[in-house]
Amino acid sequence: MGEDLFWAIRGGGAASFGVVLAYKVKLVPVPEKVTVFRVERYLTENATDITFKWQSVAPTTDDELFMRMLVQPVTRNKKKTVRITVIALYLGDSDSLVRLLNKDFPELGIAKENCNEASWIDSVLWWANYDLGTQPKILLDRDLNDANFLKRKSDYVQTPIPKKGLESLWKKMVELGKVGLVFNSYGGQMNRVKSDATPFPHRAGNLFKIQYSVSWKQPGDEAVKNFTTQTKLLHEFMTPFVSKNPRSAYLNYRDIDVGSTNTWSYEDGKVYGQSYFNGNYERLVHVKTAVDPKNFFRNEQSIPPRSTHI
Structure with a gap:
């Protein structure tokens, strides 16, 4: 398909360029056992200090550890407050994880009893809010009449x-x-990939x-x-x-507030294109112009060609 098009569809919104019929995914090895934990804290329980420290620890900690933080407005004891929840996956055992966090993140106060060791596939179900030990086939269940x-x-x-x-x-x-917030830490391997290696630019x-x-x-x-x-x-x-x-x-997240278009002009596309792709927007426009100059594949936030003839 050519190097430029292959570059564009791996992070540039493939729907702007065509229909992908098949793809290959390169897997990475994981240990036989991983460790997960979920810890909640309220404002009266040092949540501000934990959140402040999380911002510097989560992106720079051991590459084998991912820590997400949920921030939610809640009512507790009939009073409105904020609760934070740190949810983590560590590619290692619980003893090593506790040692690591007690050294780098003592504010969290993690202990071995907060941790669960599991296989990687069991951790996938745990992240989807199923109990550990749930059979993976439950992920195939769908209620087509249910909607949020x-x-x-x-x-x-x-x-x-x-x-x-x-x-x-x-x-x-x-x-x-x-409205709640989800903080997803970057760093690690995200930092080691150049911002223009794929269309996705949000790296180091x-x-x-x-x-x-x-x-x-x-x-x-x-x-x-x-x-x-x-x-x-x-x-x-x-x-x-x-x-x-x-x-x-x-x-x-397909947020139309970032910008949208029904003219598919280069300038209209630049409004949302630079937010999503930063400096990679120009190369995406170049690819689009080469492979779909008449803009057949389009949506309200698609990459426009240099000149549009619809």
């Missing part, structure tokens, strides 16, 4: 948010009441990605307006703490 509504937005953090900034964030989240220099998350069950325009407005307000509040010029975003 959701809104997702994203940001990238390149400088740790100071404690005062976190404290102001807690207040804003409690005020809004519904990014500490973590924020997912803004709200879900609801009731249909109707009023619910959509309420929940999406809350998400936009929290996203706007975070402006001082996240990446700039461009304010980067994660393509797979």
Whole structure:
């Protein structure tokens, strides 16, 4: 298919370029046993200090450890507050993990009783909120008549948010009441891949990605307006703490607020294209122009060709 097209479809939104019929995935080895844990803390339990420290530890810790953090507004003892949850996967045993975190992240207070050792496939089910020991075939179960509504937005953090900034964030989240955050740490192998090796550019220099998350069950325009407005307000509040010029975003959350088009002009595409792809947008436009100059494969956030004739 040519080197440029192969580059483009691996992270550039393949739907802009055609239909992928088959692909190969290169697997990586994992140990026979891995370790997982989930630890919750509230604001009265040192949550601010833990969050502040997590920003510097999670992206720089051992390559075998991934630590995600959930930040959620909750009601506890009839009072509104914020709860953080650190969820982790370690490619090793629990004794090694406890030693590592007691050295690098004592604020978390992790102990062996917080940890569970499991096979890697069991850890996949655990991450999907199934009990350890659940048979993998349950992942094939689908309720086609069940649906949730959701809104997702994203940001990238390149400088740790100071404690005062976190404290102001807690207040804003409690005020809004519904929107949660997911902090996904980067670093490690993410840093070792060059930003232009694939279209996905968010590599070295990014500490973590924020997912803004709200879900609801009731249909109707009023619910959509309420929940999406809350998400936009929290996203706007975070402006001082996240990446700039461009304010980067994660393509797979498909956030139309980042920008959209129905003209598929180069300039329209640049608005969202630079947020999703940073400096790789120009090369993606070049590939698009070469392989789909009439813009047959398009959506509201697709890569446009240099000139569009629809």
